[in-house]
Amino acid sequence: MKTILIILLVICPVLGQSIPDSAVQTVIGCENTTISLSCPVASYVSIVRANYGRFAMAVCNHQVDLDMRTDCGSEMVTTALIGKMCDKLSICNVQISPSFFPPVCPD
Numbered sequence: 651m652k653t654i655l656i657i658l659l660v661i662c663p664v665l666g667q668s669i670p671d672s673a674v675q676t677v678i679g680c681e682n683t684t685i686s687l688s689c690p691v692a693s694y695v696s697i698v699r700a701n702y703g704r705f706a707m708a709v710c711n712h713q714v715d716l717d718m719r720t721d722c723g724s725e726m727v728t729t730a731l732i733g734k735m736c737d738k739l740s741i742c743n744v745q746i747s748p749s750f751f752p753p754v755c756p757d
């Protein structure tokens with residue numbers, strides 16, 4: 651199996667306050683790991699965008715596979731799944747597992 655990764659764009663809004671563009675955090679995790687999303691007190695996790703698939707040769711490619719496709723992902727489905735799981739929580743753990751996310755990249 652080829653390694654899959656997830657890229658999340660996350661913000662931690664505080665009710666009643668505007669959110670500067672610099673507040674967007676990028677979180678990257680590799681297959682079979684767990685990433686933890688957390689926000690400060692009085693704010694909550696809000697998923698801006700999430701993508702599960704393969705997008706780059708240099709990230710999560712521990713075996714240096716040069717034949718890896720990097721053009722497969724599932725942004726709409728993944729954003730909805732992670733949003734449903736994490737939005738409005740102060741802490742959320744996401745296990746990056748092919749058993750949770752839909753298949754996106756052929757081997």
